[in-house]
Each structure stands twice: as C-alpha cells, then as structure tokens.
Amino acid sequence: MLGSMSDAPFTQLDTAGIARALSQIADRPSDLADVFFERSETIELPPASQAPGFRVWREAGLAVRLVREGRSWLAGRDHIGPRTFNDALRRVARAMPRAPYPEPELAAEPWDEAPEASEVLTFPTTLTRALRTHHVDFSIDLTLRRHRRWTRVVGTQLASGTESENFYSCDVEMPWGRYGTLLEAFDGESAEDLARRLVNLYRARDATPPDAWRGVSILGASATAILLHEAVAHALEADTLAHSGHPEAALGVRMGSRLLDVFDDPASAPEGVKRAADDEGFPVVRRCLLRSGVIEQPLCDTAWARRSDRLTAGAGRRGNRHLAPGPRSSHLELVPGELSRQELFADAEGGLYLPEADRGHLDPITSEFALHFPYGHRISHQIPGEPIGPCWLKGGLRDLLDKICGIGAQSKPAGAGWCAKDGIKLPVWATCPEIRVEGVEITP
Amino acid sequence: MNGGGSIAEVLDRLSRSGWREVEAFHKKGRSRTMRFTPYSDTTSLRQEEGWSVRAGDQRRSFFYAASGTPDPGVPWPEADGAGLRLPSARPGSPWSAPSNLDAPLIGEGEARGFFSGLARELDNELAGARLLSGYLDDGSSESHLLSSREVATTVRHRVASLHLEAVGSGTESTGVVLDIAERDARRFSPAALARRLADLILVAEKRSSRSRDRGELLLAPVVASGLLAALSDLWIGPNARQLTVPLIDRNGRIGSPALTLIDNGRLPGSVLEAPFDGEGQPTRKIVLVEQGSFRQPLLAWWQCGSNPKLASGCSLRPGWRDLPRPSATHLYLEPDRTVRAAELIQNLTRGYYLIGLDGPPRIHSDYSRFAAPVRGFAIAGGKPTGTVARVWLVGSVSTLLNGIVSKARDLTFSAIGGGMVGSPTVLVKGLELRQQT
Numbered sequence: 019m020l021g022s023m024s025d026a027p028f029t030q031l032d033t034a035g036i037a038r039a040l041s042q043i044a045d046r047p048s049d050l051a052d053v054f055f056e057r058s059e060t061i062e063l064p065p066a067s068q069a070p071g072f073r074v075w076r077e078a079g080l081a082v083r084l085v086r087e088g089r090s091w092l093a094g095r096d097h098i099g100p101r102t103f104n105d106a107l108r109r110v111a112r113a114m115p116r117a118p119y120p121e122p123e124l125a126a127e128p129w130d131e132a133p134e135a136s137e138v139l140t141f142p143t144t145l146t147r148a149l150r151t152h153h154v155d156f157s158i159d160l161t162l163r164r165h166r167r168w169t170r171v172v173g174t175q176l177a178s179g180t181e182s183e184n185f186y187s188c189d190v191e192m193p194w195g196r197y198g199t200l201l202e203a204f205d206g207e208s209a210e211d212l213a214r215r216l217v218n219l220y221r222a223r224d225a226t227p228p229d230a231w232r233g234v235s236i237l238g239a240s241a242t243a244i245l246l247h248e249a250v251a252h253a254l255e256a257d258t259l260a261h262s263g264h265p266e267a268a269l270g271v272r273m274g275s276r277l278l279d280v281f282d283d284p285a286s287a288p289e290g291v292k293r294a295a296d297d298e299g300f301p302v303v304r305r306c307l308l309r310s311g312v313i314e315q316p317l318c319d320t321a322w323a324r325r326s327d328r329l330t331a332g333a334g335r336r337g338n339r340h341l342a343p344g345p346r347s348s349h350l351e352l353v354p355g356e357l358s359r360q361e362l363f364a365d366a367e368g369g370l371y372l373p374e375a376d377r378g379h380l381d382p383i384t385s386e387f388a389l390h391f392p393y394g395h396r397i398s399h400q401i402p403g404e405p406i407g408p409c410w411l412k413g414g415l416r417d418l419l420d421k422i423c424g425i426g427a428q429s430k431p432a433g434a435g436w437c438a439k440d441g442i443k444l445p446v447w448a449t450c451p452e453i454r455v456e457g458v459e460i461t462p
Numbered sequence: 463m464n465g466g467g468s469i470a471e472v473l474d475r476l477s478r479s480g481w482r483e484v485e486a487f488h489k490k491g492r493s494r495t496m497r498f499t500p501y502s503d504t505t506s507l508r509q510e511e512g513w514s515v516r517a518g519d520q521r522r523s524f525f526y527a528a529s530g531t532p533d534p535g536v537p538w539p540e541a542d543g544a545g546l547r548l549p550s551a552r553p554g555s556p557w558s559a560p561s562n563l564d565a566p567l568i569g570e571g572e573a574r575g576f577f578s579g580l581a582r583e584l585d586n587e588l589a590g591a592r593l594l595s596g597y598l599d600d601g602s603s604e605s606h607l608l609s610s611r612e613v614a615t616t617v618r619h620r621v622a623s624l625h626l627e628a629v630g631s632g633t634e635s636t637g638v639v640l641d642i643a644e645r646d647a648r649r650f651s652p653a654a655l656a657r658r659l660a661d662l663i664l665v666a667e668k669r670s671s672r673s674r675d676r677g678e679l680l681l682a683p684v685v686a687s688g689l690l691a692a693l694s695d696l697w698i699g700p701n702a703r704q705l706t707v708p709l710i711d712r713n714g715r716i717g718s719p720a721l722t723l724i725d726n727g728r729l730p731g732s733v734l735e736a737p738f739d740g741e742g743q744p745t746r747k748i749v750l751v752e753q754g755s756f757r758q759p760l761l762a763w764w765q766c767g768s769n770p771k772l773a774s775g776c777s778l779r780p781g782w783r784d785l786p787r788p789s790a791t792h793l794y795l796e797p798d799r800t801v802r803a804a805e806l807i808q809n810l811t812r813g814y815y816l817i818g819l820d821g822p823p824r825i826h827s828d829y830s831r832f833a834a835p836v837r838g839f840a841i842a843g844g845k846p847t848g849t850v851a852r853v854w855l856v857g858s859v860s861t862l863l864n865g866i867v868s869k870a871r872d873l874t875f876s877a878i879g880g881g882m883v884g885s886p887t888v889l890v891k892g893l894e895l896r897q898q899t
Contacts, residue, residue, distance in 0.1 A: 063542070066544065067544055068543065068544060070518060070544075071522055071541060071544050072525070072543060073524070073525040073526075073539075074539045075528070076527070076528045077529040078530070088502045090503070090505070091505050093506070093509075094506065096530055097511070097529070131537065132538075133526070260501055261629075340510070342497065342504045342506065
C-alpha cells in the first residue's frame with residue numbers, strides 16, 4: 019500500500035545549501051549543527067463500537083540543532099520550508115553573520131496519496147479466523163495501527179540518506195486483561211502468532227500465581243528480549259551510566275554471565291524497520307554491548323561520543339523532531355548458545371517456564387531490577403505443563419545476569435514493543451533464544 | 463502539510479461533501495523547554511501547529527489530524543466503524559481571561575539560573591544531595607474549534623510543568639521524583655522545591671522498623687490527590703453513582719462531613735482554567751460530593767442521557783493529535799481556609815505525616831479496599847521522630863472517605879491523567895501502614 023511518495027520524501031533537498039546555511043551557526047571547530055527532517059503517518063482502526071471509526075495522523079516538520087561544549091539548542095517546527103528552516107536556524111544561532119547565505123531549497127515531495135491501509139481493515143477478520151482454529155471463544159476489543167515514518171539528517175559535515183520505517187501495532191482488550199505488541203505485518207502468519215499468545219493468556223486467566231521460587235526458570239524468547247532491553251540496554255545507555263560516573267568507566271566491567279554476548283544492530287532489524295543511519299545521521303554499527311558478559315561498548319549518541327575517544331556514536335534516537343536525541347537501543351540480539359530445547363529443560367522438573375514478560379523496570383540508581391510475567395507454566399517431564407498465574411522476577415541487576423546459566427541454540431524475532439523511557443515512546447525490536455536461569459527469585 | 467487555509471474552509475468543504483456532523487480544530491503554540499543534567503543542558507524552542515477533523519454521519523465516521531495550517535484540499539480517509547454525534551453550541555457564562563496569559567516565556571538564562579539555584583539550595587538543605595535531572599516546559603497556546611452544530615470557541619492556555627529527579631549521598635539512597643505544574647514558570651521556587659526534594663530523599667533512605675502501625679495520618683496534598691485520582695471512577699462518568707451505592711451509610715453519606723469534592727474547569731488562577739472544554743462546551747463548577755453526601759457525577763454532554771442539565775464541560779483535548787475524552791478538569795477536595803498545614807502537624811500527638819507516593823495506588827475492583835505505596839515521617843508531639851519508607855497505606859475506601867477529620871488551606875494540584883487533581887493536607891483516622899515485603 020506504500021505510494022510512490024513513501025520511498026523518498028526528502029530526495030529533493032538542497033543538501034549543499036542546507037550545509038552552507040548550517041555552517042553559519044557552527045562557527046567553532048567543535049560545534050555540531052544539523053537539521054532533522056521528519057514525516058510520519060499513523061493510521062488507526064479502533065474497536066468497532068468507537069467513533070470516529072477510522073483515524074489518521076500525518077505530520078511533517080524539521081528541527082535545527084546546535085551542540086556546543088555540553089550545551090544543545092534545538093528549534094522544532096511543524097512545517098518544512100525555507101522560511102521555517104531559516105527561522106529555526108536563527109533561534110538556535112548564538113550569533114548570525116550580517117550577510118547570511120540565501121535560503122536553501124527545501125521542497126519535500128508533496129503528500130497527496132490518500133490515507134489508506136487495507137491490511138489494517140482486514141486484519142480483525144484474519145485474527146478472528148485464527149482464534150477459531152484454537153476452539154476458544156472470548157470477546158476482544160482490537161485497536162490496530164500502521165506506523166510509517168521517514169527521516170533525514172543533514173549536517174555541516176554529513177548528509178544521511180532517507181531512513182524509513184514501516185510497522186504495525188496492536189492493542190487487545192480482553193475481559194481479563196490487556197495485551198499489546200508490535201508486528202512486522204498484518205498478515206495470516208502474524209494473526210496466527212498473535213492468536214496463539216492470546217489463547218495462552220486466556221487459558222492462564224484463572225491460574226494461581228506460583229509460591230516464591232528459587233529453582234530453575236526458563237525464559238521464553240519474548241521474555242528474554244524484554245529482560246535484555248530493561249536490564250542490559252537501559253543499563254548501558256550513556257545517560258543512565260552517567261548517574262553514577264563517566265560512562266567510559268563502564269568499559270571492561272563484568273556485568274553478567276560469561277554466556278552473554280549481546281549486540282544492538284539496527285541494520286539487521288526486521289525488514290520494515292532496519293536502518294543504515296541513526297536519528298543523528300550517523301551510520302549505525304553492530305554494537306557489542308556485552309562480550310562474554312563484559313561491557314564492550316555502551317549505547318551512545320553524538321553528545322556522549324564527543325566526550326570520549328572510546329565511545330562510539332550511532333545510537334542516537336529521537337521520539338520526534340521536537341525532542342533532542344538520546345542514546346537508545348533499536349534491535350537487540352542475544353547470540354544463541356549451544357543448548358537444544360531438550361537440554362535447556364533438562365533437570366528442571368517443577369521449575370517455571372515463563373514465555374512472555376509484559377513490563378520491567380530498572381532503577382538506575384540502585385540497579386534493582388524487576389520483570390513482570392503475565393502467566394507461565396510449571397515444567398513437567400521436560401516440557402511446559404500446567405499454567406501458573408502472574409509473577410515477578412526481582413533482584414539486583416548484576417546478580418540476575420550472573421545467574422543466566424544456559425542459552426538456547428534457536429534464535430527468533432521476539433519481544434517487539436514500545437520503550438517509554440523518559441516519556442519518549444520508541445519502537446524496539448529484538449532477536450533472541452530462550453535462556454535458563456537458576457537461583458533467581460520468582461515471587462507472586 | 464501547510465495548506466494555508468482555515469478551519470472554516472475545512473468545515474465548509476466537508477459539509478459540502480455531504481457530511482452532516484463535522485468538527486474542525488486548530489491549535490498553535492510555542493514553548494521553551496530546558497532539560498538540565500549535571501553534565502549538559504538542552505534548550506528547545508518549539509513552535510507547534512496542527513489541526514484535526516472529526517466527520518461522520520449516523521453510520522460511519524473518520525478522524526484526520528495533520529501538522530501545519532489547515533488544508534481543505536487534503537485527500538480524506540474513508541469513513542468506517544461507528545456513527546458520529548457532536549454536541550450543539552451552548553452559551554457559557556461570562557469569563558475574564560487571566561492577566562498572565564500573555565506573560566513572556568521563561569528565558570534561557572532564567573531557566574539555567576533556576577536549575578543552578580535549585581541544585582545549590584538542594585545541597586544546602588541536605589548535604590551531598592544531587593539533582594540528577596530536571597525538565598522545565600513553559601508554553602502558551604491558542605486553539606479554535608468550529609462545528610456544523612454552530613460551536614465556535616477560542617481557548618488560550620498558559621502552562622508550565624516541571625519534572626525533577628534527585629538523589630541523596632547515602633549508599634542506600636534511591637532516586638526521588640517530583641512533578642509539578644503552574645500557570646507561569648516563574649512561580650517555581652528553588653528554595654521551596656529543594657525543601658520538598660530533601661524531605662523526599664530523607665524519608666527514602668530509611669526503612670520503617672515496624673511491620674505495621676496505626677495512628678493519625680496526615681496526608682500531604684500529593685498523597686491525598688493521588689488517592690482521589692485513583693478513585694476517579696467514583697466521581698467521574700455514568701457508572702459513578704452506582705459504584706458509590708455500597709459506600710452509603712445509614713445517614714445517606716459516603717464520607718465524613720469534611721469531604722466536599724468539586725470539579726471546576728474555570729477555577730480562577732488554576733493551570734487549565736478555560737471558559738470552554740475540548741468540545742466547545744462551557745465549563746463550570748460542579749459539586750460532586752457535599753459534606754459527605756454524593757450529589758452527582760462529573761459527566762460530559764453525551765453521558766447524561768435525558769438530563770442535559772447534569773452535563774459539564776469536562777472533555778479534555780490536550781492537543782490537535784488528541785480526541786476529546788471526559789476527565790477531571792480541576793477536581794479537588796475543598797480546603798479549610800482557616801487551618802494552616804503546620805497547625806495540623808503541631809497538633810499530631812502520635813502518627814505519621816505521609817509526604818510522597820512511590821507509585822500509583824491500587825484499588826480493589828469493587829472499590830472496597832485500597833493500598834498506596836507511601837513514604838513520610840513518624841510524628842510524636844507535633845515533631846518528627848523518624849522516617850517511614852517502603853510502606854503501604856492500606857484500608858477500606860469507606861474508612862478513607864469517612865476518616866477525614868480535618869483539612870488545611872494549602873490546596874495544591876497535581877497533573878494526573880491529563881487533568882488536574884488537588885487536595886489540601888488532610889488528617890485521616892482509621893487507616894493502617896504496613897511494611898512492604
């Protein structure tokens with residue numbers, strides 16, 4: 019359903035003219051000046067009973083930024099054009115030359131395609147069919163969204179290509195709770211996967227939470243992805259590390275089990291959301307966060323990377339044009355281990371299998387960590403058995419990551435969701451295997 | 463995205479296309495924000511503009527929102543789903559715009575000076591305490607609304623919000639968070655905020671030694687407001703009256719005579735004060751609970767069935783991206799103008815002064831019981847004797863509402879769920895504190 023405009027709304031920008039104009043305000047050697055162009059669209063189909071029935075949000079705008087010696091100035095506008103660019107430029111400038119360069123050409127491609135998304139309209143029927151194959155019958159209220167965004171960064175020294183993302187989100191309200199996820203597509207395969215997850219929640223809806231447990235627990239790929247996002251990615255964001263000192267000091271510090279090799283690799287994310295450059299226009303890298311459990315490279319944006327030769331930019335993300343970039347993960351990967359599923363579940367009789375987590379929290383000051391599981395299973399005869407109700411995994415971060423004692427060999431896309439750190443909503447993705455932990459406390 | 467048109471043209475275009483129910487909304491605003499940390503600061507100057515349309519008939523409808531100026535020539539989406547009904551124009555009572563709507567936004571130097579001063583004051587209050595981060599947003603906006611039902615309103619707002627995170631110097635210190643809002647950023651006082659942060663840090667560093675305790679409990683405005691907001695289903699919406707029935711005692715009351723709850727969208731001097739709500743309906747003062755007796759719930763125009771007199775302008779519409787939804791505007795517990803908060807503390811012979819919530823209160827699904835994670839000071843003879851942290855304030859909802867003994871005059875609002883919820887310091891009896899496991 020992507021129209022021709024979607025491919026490259028910012029191909030006609032006069033990047034040389036923009037760079038020349040930016041150079042007027044970046045008048046010190048260490049200054050960084052850039053302009054961030056953004057166009058986005060969200061199409062939403064709410065539950066059938068709600069009006070208005072079909073909802074569309076379309077936005078376009080830009081933000082000019084100047085970074086100088088630990089300070090940043092940002093001017094955002096809800097329109098793309100030469101005058102708004104020049105006005106934003108003047109707002110962030112510490113001084114403007116008496117004879118400024120002429121306004122650069124800033125013509126974004128017109129946005130005249132009709133807002134349509136047939137795959138959003140047909141997905142409720144596809145999902146209902148998928149649910150019926152499980153022989154269950156319960157009511158659901160579905161809110162479905164398609165998200166598209168195009169961004170481009172032009173600076174005094176570099177101009178990235180246009181980055182685009184295209185993905186879907188789904189919120190399901192059920193009589194016993196709520197479920198939300200991000201999807202790569204609204205198609206038969208994703209409907210079947212979603213139906214299976216909803217049925218699991220349905221079957222565990224009245225299950226009793228487990229008593230406090232410190233034995234073997236196996237975390238499914240989705241739960242592992244959320245654990246890594248909360249416990250590794252957030253902990254290794256440069257601004258989080260700065261709460262307790264310079265982020266550079268974390269390099270080489272052991273953070274967890276030697277089995278842990280964790281990368282953030284935006285370029286290998288699912289097809290619709292993979293990226294070549296971050297939201298500051300820097301090329302993304304396959305960033306090794308943990309190698310054998312040791313911190314190798316934290317998540318850094320430009321501001322942090324400019325403070326140390328040992329920190330690498332390329333992980334700057336912006337919630338939207340009006341917000342300054344910050345260091346965030348995009349697509350986490352846990353390198354698979356060697357354990358087959360049978361080996362992962364070996365000697366785990368009476369243990370817990372926790373396929374999904376729905377929320378987690380890391381206290382950046384105390385490093386106390388909590389992860390919530392909406393349901394799980396008691397392990398019986400080396401497979402997930404009877405369902406158990408909601409429970410928590412809580413403890414110190416280092417202790418928890420140390421107790422990962424087995425990693426499955428089979429990796430898969432898992433745990434996609436919204437990250438809402440500091441109130442900035444960003445989609446995050448992951449590819450993970452299942453993991454085995456021992457001696458971590460699981461409580462009701 | 464810059465159509466250069468007006469919402470009148472948008473309304474006209476859609477009406478001519480045959481849509482019977484059409485509403486167009488346009489909002490422009492500007493703001494200065496500063497994010498402060500010990501290692502950097504970011505100043506942002508935003509100029510935001512956008513518009514939106516709700517259109518439909520009895521069978522189907524759509525919503526379209528876009529940045530920039532209104533554009534009647536955009537390709538509209540297909541309508542789908544449920545039909546749309548919009549409110550008719552209703553006259554509002556006279557209203558005078560507050561004088562400080564036009565005050566200039568806080569300057570960059572002022573904002574930087576504010577944070578530097580706050581960090582200094584915090585260290586003075588509590589040696590070694592640090593400001594981890596601060597976020598100040600000072601903005602003004604003007605919105606226009608037109609509809610096919612002759613609604614035509616203009617509303618201006620001026621709001622400043624502040625988010626602070628701080629930590630003490632102790633090894634067991636956890637971070638504390640403070641969120642407040644004012645009409646004008648210049649009303650934020652570094653000295654007063656430093657005192658509040660220092661108190662929160664102090665009580666966060668130590669755990670209570672008692673596993674459970676009772677006594678007189680003094681709830682600071684932020685704690686009482688959080689509880690009122692968590693119980694909002696008892697005051698807001700068409701189900702509210704039904705939900706309060708189990709709480710009614712033999713005198714016909716749900717709470718003590720000190721419980722008077724009001725919602726007022728045009729409360730003078732308040733942050734969201736406005737003559738009309740997000741759907742162009744006039745705002746007004748409504749008494750929801752009067753001296754313990756339930757009077758009426760807070761209802762939007764479409765929630766009051768055959769009795770439109772019950773309706774109040776209480777549809778929130780924070781921005782052009784948002785659909786209007788019913789909510790508290792300024793919901794508050796009426797203060798006692800004759801009592802100072804300090805007097806309530808001095809008169810506390812044995813009890814606790816709870817000054818902060820560590821998370822949202824939990825309410826049992828039938829509104830019978832509640833639990834709120836709190837922190838505060840133990841008080842004896844009107845003086846603090848220790849701190850309590852990581853404790854739950856627990857009890858029945860009925861005990862909470864009936865246990866309100868007295869109130870102070872320090873009415874303070876918190877931004878909760880898009881609206882403002884406020885309370886003075888209140889003295890409550892009959893509740894219990896329990897150690898968190």
